[in-house]
Amino acid sequence: MRLPFFILVVAFTQSSLAQLPANMYGDTANAPFYHGVTSGDPLADQVIIWTKISSSAAIEKVFWELSVYPDFSWINKRDSVVVDASTDFTVKVDVTGLSPSTIYYYRFKDEQGRYSATGTTRTAPLSTDVLSHMRFAVVSCTSVYSGFFNGYKRISERNDIDFVMHLGDYIYDFVDEDEEVRVPSPYPSVPSNLQEWRDRHAYYLLDPDLRAARQQHPWIAIWDNHDLSNIGAPDFDASIQAFYEYLPVRISDPSDSSKLWRKFSYGALMEVYMIDMYTKKDIDLITPTDYHILGQEQDYWLKTELSASTARWKIIGNQKMVAGWSVIGLPSWFPGDGTYLTTSSWDGWDVARDELLLYLKDNAINNVVFMSGDSHVTLVADLSDDPYDPGNYSGSSGAGSIACEFLPTSLTRGNFDEMGISSALLPLATSLSNTANPNHVHAEFVSHGYGIVDVDPDTLVAELWYSDILNQTNIESFSEGYYVLNGMNHWERSTLSTPSASKDTLYLLSNRDILSNRIVAYPIPTSNAIHVSISDEQGQSAIQIHSLEVYNLANGKMVKRKTLRNSEQSVYMDVSDLTSGTFALVIYDDKKEKVGSIKFVKISD
Incomplete structure (x- = not known):
């Protein structure tokens, strides 16, 4: 029943x-x-x-x-x-x-x-694969009570992203009284036990747009403070249990489920490091008077991985804003405590932040880009150990920046206008904030949406996509794009007025072209070689391959052929001598009958 x-x-x-x-x-x-x-x-x-x-x-x-x-x-x-x-x-x-x-x-x-x-x-590529293009969505602060999940729906409709990165506050433990857009009756209370945390997750999944975004793409997620109970509270462990039950997150250490940090490899192009500064802060001392924000174990893991990485781009997903946000000298109506916008971000652990940034600098670890959430505003920032010293960092050029940060706005949670700041004051707020924070390349305080990150070997592009939250709509707007060049470690000061080109769907959709044959071919795209096999219904190599032919789809001509002396179940095909382009690989079995074909993209080294 x-x-x-x-x-x-x-x-x-x-x-x-x-x-x-x-x-x-x-x-x-x-x-x-x-x-x-x-x-x-x-x-x-x-x-x-x-x-x-x-x-x-x-x-x-x-x-x-x-x-x-x-x-x-x-x-x-x-x-x-x-x-x-x-x-x-x-x-x-x-x-x-x-x-x-x-x-x-x-x-x-x-x-x-x-x-x-x-x-x-x-699935991800092999760590040794050479890729020309990756693309993913970045989202955070997704209160079902604060507005419609139009951004989730738009993400679900994209067919050229490799994964969705959620940076925390996937669910909310409370309803903000200033943001009561979609609130059920009875009025939700703050969860206080395991079943109530489970029920909150289940309630969120009654939203069809969230279900669609979860259905269409793999997710890489971390928690933040609203996903969990207060640290040390009686139901803290229960909230962690419910998070793991409802999110497709792998428990990396069964003996300690609070160890959320983990790595994902996307070939030689990029590696993704998901870290947790929420549950590991204020445990270990970094100096006699200053606490770690990551804890010693996680800090050691992250530095070791970054130092050993041979990937072009190193993407770090974390919950909170890394760049400093000074409000010194700003009017009293500007949010913050008179010194910082918030000390729940890395501003509250300035020594630990500087120590990590200087580690990157001293060890010449380039192309590090932090993805951040929590702040409910848009921020594109350079990261420097002292961005307020013009001798250490130049706000006009980005010289002296050690790494970059991209913080797309909240999907639905309130920002400056929901906080009651007059729209007439918003241009002034932006101008004053940018003057006080020279490393803020771009800041925007009222829009809602998500980010798209487009990565190739030469450039990382961060795009801002906004949509309404007060009404259901199929409309979204591209705001602008910011980009960082390989080896530069700062955002360029020019912006992109149009979205980056869609990712080549041959990489994402190649298996849709297989009709009746169970072909396994990887990596696609490739710069050197393709590994080919044909499997049975149990996924085991079954069909003997006799020969392979490669055709250039630009002109339909055969450009390469390989015939095996003895038929084999798995074949290595060298394509390093081909020019860049799109090709078809045709496979023949040991009866010399054509058993199938698959498209692939050849890229340069």
Whole structure:
């Protein structure tokens, strides 16, 4: 027996039938998987897939399957899992044995044969792969009570991003009384135990736009203060448990689930380091009087990884603003304490911040870009150990900057206008703030939305995308783009008035072109070689390959051929001598019959 849906939608309260605000409803078309599906923490050979089955039974057996085909005409992986109330009937599977740089489709099924929605995910490339282009979305501060999730919907509609990076405050423990846009009845209270934290997560998933963003892309997420109870509170561990149950986040250390930090490799192009300054601050001393913001263990891990990295770009995802934000001398109506905008950011741990930045400088670690959230404003900033000293840093050129920071605004949480600051004062507020903070390349205080980060070997572009939060809309606006060049460590002072070109969908969609053959080919794009095999329904190499032909799609001519003396199940094809471009690889089996083809992109070294 399963819970009727009218009970399910009142998960946040057990006392009475709720009145749901606009655009809040479960996925009844895929009952009993009302809360949708998602995936996350992609590696080259594995990814987490997730759903929740609504049930009043003691246990539920849930089947899952994963395929390179959206119609599941053959299955790469399948299995089942038994869930119960100990995980709130959430299903979280870390699927292993996958191919790198591959789109997969996944779904779940109950014992009565009813299916969930179909999710789309992508594995990461091999750490040694040479890539020409990566692209991801950055989002934070997503209160369902403060507005409509139009930004999530727009993210779900993009087909050229590799993952969504969420930097915390994915859920909110409270309703801001100045931002009551979509508030259910009864009025939500602050969670205080495990079930209430679970119910808050489940309530959020009644929003179809959040479900869509989770369904269409793998997520890489971290928590922040509103995702968890207060540190040391009786329900703090419970809030962490609920976070892991509802988010596709891998527990890197089962003995200590508070260790959230982890790394993701995207070939030689970039590495992503997700860190946690929220739960690890104020534990270890960095000087006799100053505390670490990351703690000694995490700080050592991050520095070791950065020093060892051979990737072109090093992306650090963290919860709080890294750049200093001085409000000294600003009018009393400007937010802050008279010295800083907020000391809950890295401004509250200035010694630890400077120590990390100087480590980057002293060890010549270049191309470090921090992604940040929490502040509910847009900020594009250079990072310097002393940005207020013109002998140490130049605000006009960026000279002296050690690293960069990109802080897209909140998706829905209130910023300066919701705080009651008059619109007439906003231009003055921006001007005064920029004068007081020379490392702020761009600051904007009222818009809501998300960021798109576009990465190639020469340039990292940070784009600002804004949308309304007070009404449902399909309209979003591109504000502008900022960019940093390889090796420069500061944002260029010129801006981009148009979005960067969409990512080559051959990389993201190559497996959609496979019709009847189970081809595994990677890496795509490639600069040197392609590894090719053809698998059976269990994902094992099965078909013997006799020869391969490469055709230039620009003119249709065959440019390369490889014939094997003895047929093999897995073949290495050298394409280093080809010019950059788009090609088709045609495969023949040991009967010399064509068994399939796949497109690939050849890039220069």
